[in-house]
Amino acid sequence: DAKTTQPPSMDCAEGRAANLPCNHSTISGNEYVYWYRQIHSQGPQYIIHGLKNNETNEMASLIITEDRKSSTLILPHATLRDTAVYYCIVKVIPSNTGKLIFGQGTTLQVKP
């Protein structure tokens, strides 16, 4: 599975959009981009995933560049409860192991 690079930390004002970048320049054609988050030592929570098209769900939007070497997770209206560590993960699917390789992630601090 390809490696990812994320900034270690970011701040965002409450109510504003949070844009979290991820670099995955060695991604291969059958690898998907997943985003999970972990709120204060709870179990990780799935957010969204995609292959090459932009994706949106009730939590967030995922924008993947045309060359697929980077992506951005967008939380449209960040709240204090969105303060968490956000992990960008690339993974081949289908996958028997389901193994998710968690890097260091980005610690997002949403401030009032």
Added chain:
Amino acid sequence: NAGVTQTPKFQVLKTGQSMTLQCAQDMNHEYMSWYRQDPGMGLRLIHYSVGAGITDQGEVPNGYNVSRSTTEDFPLRLLSAAPSQTSVYFCASRTGDNEQFFGPGTRLTVL
């Protein structure tokens, strides 16, 4: 649905003791996994199962055993606890590759 449940929430062991971390899910998921998370680190896969009666090793399996006698349960056994196994343990389940559901974790300290 309760989702993925784990017991106990906290545990303190002495070196050499054995114990079993329990994990159960009520979503009828065929895939289940165990991860450990050390302070300031990401999660690492210990063991996984693709269905009842089928288990396999992840990236850090040494010192741990698993079994999967039912779809719902996937216990993790520490055979002889060591301080290096002090960690937070997360169980996860999934069906397909869309998302994994994680339990709340078991915080284990080995003295």
